[in-house]
Amino acid sequence: MTTTPKSAPPFWVAQTKQLIRRRYARLASTDAFQPDPRTKAIDAGCPAAWYDALPVRAAQAFSGCGWPAGDLDPAGLQTVIDLGCGGGLDSRFLAERLSANAQIIALDLTPEALTRARDTLTGAGGATVRLLAADMESLPLPDGCADAVIANAALNLATDKPAAFAEIVRVLRPGGHLVAADLVREGPLPPEILANPMAMATSLGGVTEEAELLAMLEGAGLRDISISGHCPFGPVMAVSVIATR
Numbered sequence: 001m002t003t004t005p006k007s008a009p010p011f012w013v014a015q016t017k018q019l020i021r022r023r024y025a026r027l028a029s030t031d032a033f034q035p036d037p038r039t040k041a042i043d044a045g046c047p048a049a050w051y052d053a054l055p056v057r058a059a060q061a062f063s064g065c066g067w068p069a070g071d072l073d074p075a076g077l078q079t080v081i082d083l084g085c086g087g088g089l090d091s092r093f094l095a096e097r098l099s100a101n102a103q104i105i106a107l108d109l110t111p112e113a114l115t116r117a118r119d120t121l122t123g124a125g126g127a128t129v130r131l132l133a134a135d136m137e138s139l140p141l142p143d144g145c146a147d148a149v150i151a152n153a154a155l156n157l158a159t160d161k162p163a164a165f166a167e168i169v170r171v172l173r174p175g176g177h178l179v180a181a182d183l184v185r186e187g188p189l190p191p192e193i194l195a196n197p198m199a200m201a202t203s204l205g206g207v208t209e210e211a212e213l214l215a216m217l218e219g220a221g222l223r224d225i226s227i228s229g230h231c232p233f234g235p236v237m238a239v240s241v242i243a244t245r
């Protein structure tokens with residue numbers, strides 16, 4: 001069972017996205033993404049040596065549940081989309097690994113997150129990073145434009161996940177990869193989360209069971225899907241998702 005209504009009424013979708021925007025605007029503007037971001041980032045897979053060399057402000061920007069930028073082989077990548085880039089730490093890591101003629105499209109629903117990502121990206125060398133305010137469920141990008149799509153703790157926030165996965169498939173070139181860190185649950189969500197109207201915005205209300213996630217990825221047309229690296233994350237599990245278009 002998912003907490004997202006099967007055919008969500010438009011006002012539910014609009015209100016949920018507004019709550020998500022408000023929450024991440026507040027977190028981005030107050031630098032309150034995570035307590036102890038260093039431990040969280042390194043536990044999630046971010047290399048300690050790279051993290052410790054970051055400017056202080058960039059180092060505070062982690063709000064993920066894994067480290068998809070590190071799971072992606074940068075060789076030959078020309079265009080990478082970072083869905084729900086938040087404070088932009090994955091985009092910075094990748095920018096430093098891609099060639100100067102490559103581009104990263106760091107995309108977020110929340111304009112304040114993009115303002116924060118611009119600070120995080122200050123001084124990063126390598127690829128050009130283009131900041132884009134947009135909804136991952138309706139991407140203002142052409143078909144087949146990306147070699148890879150990454151997403152760190154963002155897919156679970158989509159109010160219409162099949163639409164988000166269909167968009168990922170549309171913008172990936174054939175053979176391109178989705179590399180994501182996300183959350184799955186075993187069984188129903190705890191009643192206190194189900195009863196919380198903020199649940200979608202706090203990343204827990206939209207978490208699906210692993211079988212449901214797999215079915216949505218397959219249904220979108222992705223292949224060679226792997227969901228691995230299960231790691232407890234509050235009442236749910238963080239996982240690494242890799243799939244090919």
Ligand SMILES: C[S@@+](CC[C@H](N)C(=O)[O-])C[C@H]1O[C@@H](n2cnc3c(N)ncnc32)[C@H](O)[C@@H]1O
Nearest residue numbers: 024063064084085086108109110135136152157
């Ligand atoms: C938990 S944060 C993760 C941020 C970043 N990826 C990281 O690892 O630090 C989730 C981000 O997804 C964004 N988001 C939520 N729903 C979205 C949507 N439908 N389209 C694009 N971004 C979205 C939020 O604004 C927020 O910045």
